[in-house]
Amino acid sequence: MDTVIVLFNRDLRVHDHPALVAACRRARAVIPLFVLDETIPAGHRHGFLLQCLTDLRAALRARGGDLIVRHGDVVAETMKLARRTGAEAIFASADVTALARRRQDRLAGEAIACEFFPGVTVVPPGTLKPSGGGDHYRVFTPYWRAWSRHEHRRLLAPPRQVPTPPDLDAGRLPTPPPPGPMPGGEQAARDRAHQWIGRSLTGYADSHDDLAGDRTSRLSPYLRFGCLSPLELTRLTAGNQDFVRQLCWRDFYHQVTYAFPRINRADYRPRGRHWRVEEDALQAWRAGMTGLPIVDAGMRQLLAEGWMHNRARLIVASYLVRVLGIDWRAGARHFFEHLLDGDVANNCGNWQWVAGTGNDTRPNRGFNPLRQAQRFDAKGEYVRRYVPELADVPAAHVHRPWRLTAPPSGYPLPIVEPPPG
Incomplete structure (x- = not known):
């Protein structure tokens, strides 16, 4: 394969990134791409996202590549770049929300090969199904048991080289705000994870509900943007089932959302509740x-x-x-x-x-x-x-x-x- 675009979204890292690793192994040229779509609400996460992208660009450049940044509709900008570069395929991490799946369907409908890889969760949604039937687990505890027994994929090392064509316009990345107590990016995520594991993991069961003690990991923003591989974090904390159970809860809700993509709009189990308007x-x-x-x-x-x-x-x-x-x-x-x-x-x-x-x-x-x-x-x-x-x-x-x-x-x-x- 000559040229592959790796479309980043909620996977802003180079460690344990199946789509990026596959592209670097199978293609002569790899084009890492992120499209900033202002129509998708980012809320107060926008500055954190820019810090993550700045860090990702630096990590890719350290490996001979770059992060190509475009602005506009994700599918339109991806296809525009594919036509200009003659890319033969688009690789991306599979996601679960209605918006993400519409985007994946639109990409798959274009006249170009598309492959979607794991990486947003520990176990890909849809992998585990109840023995009694159904397309997903509706209750956590049986899911936890199945998830705990499941053989996970192997961790992937970051690619040593990312062969991005040097003549591409890298595109404008807005200047991120100064980092605060929780700076965005893979390096900050890995530093925080290792420091917290060494300092607080052992006492997690007894301390994570202590409001004043504030001894929770605060790793959730990094998992949300994929600065940390959830699989790698599961391996790093494997000796503490209380913490790993929290990572399983994250997978659980992703497989629920995969099966019920209207989770942000409709009751999963309607109860006939009448809400007050106050x-x-x-x-x-x-x-x-x-x-x-x-x-x-x-x-x-x-x-x-x-x-x-x-x-x-x-x-x-x-x-x-x-x-x-x-x-x-x-x-x-x-x-x-x-x-x-x-x-x-x-x-x-x-x-x-x-x-x-x-x-x-x-x-x-x-x-x-x-x-x-x-x-x-x-x-x-x-x-x-x-x-x-x-x-x-x-x-x-x-x-x-x-x-x-x-x-x-x-x-x-x-x-x-x-x-x-």
Whole structure:
């Protein structure tokens, strides 16, 4: 094969990249391509994405290649480049969302060979099927058992050389913002993974729900953009089943989305639920001004960092759908807009799980926010970190400041009667 285009999307790395490795083995010339399509909402992830692309371009250039960047419709720009270069095939990592699959179908409908490779998940969606029939697992635990027994593909080393034609215009990549506490890119991802594994993996089971301790890995944005291979991370953490189980949950929601691509729009399991329309309450939740400190802390962490502690996500989501009675789709949209790790499969899968419309076998499960606060933020340190109005409130009252004789100035009373706890 003479020339192959490798179309990058949610796989912004050179380590363990099946499509890139196959192209480098089988073609004389390899054209790594990323198309920036401004019509696809990136939310607050745009700057992080640019950091990832800058890092990927540097990694490819270190191997004699380059990242070719184009702007516009992904399929149109890919085919324009294919015609100009005489490319014989397009290689890409397979994805699961409705948008990604429409793009894959459009590419496959062009008069050029297309191959789609694994790499976005540990086990490709559709690989594991229930023995009793059906195209996917609807419940996590049997999926976990099958996933744990499955023989994974082998890890792939990064190509030593990427033979990109030197006469190609590399294209304009916008200047990324300065890196923050979570800089984008494969190198930052690998550094964070190795540091966290060495420092915190052993105690993960006992510490990952501690809100103030903040000992979760924070690797989810790097998995979302494919800066880390989920298979490689599974191998690196194989001795800790509690953490590996979280990676399996990610695969689980991807295989659900593959089978039910309307997961971001429609209830997976319709319950006939009638949601309330309360715009003022929804806006207070978005702003972290509900008057319930543990909820407000989580929502303000999201706005400040583009990330939220996993336990806080359960609390604030349950509060929105169970206490305020607001449609889970409104919460999922806000999360998708602000989270660096926001993707369709995990974001909407988890929101539907909390709302009782998804894969939870107990659809009426709830998370009492006060009890959760007392259990996972007993001293109120997480709340004080993100709700400065409560910085001087003693621990005994930080989760119930409305009980004080003089509530803290500037902090609202609860917008609804607080649940008992």
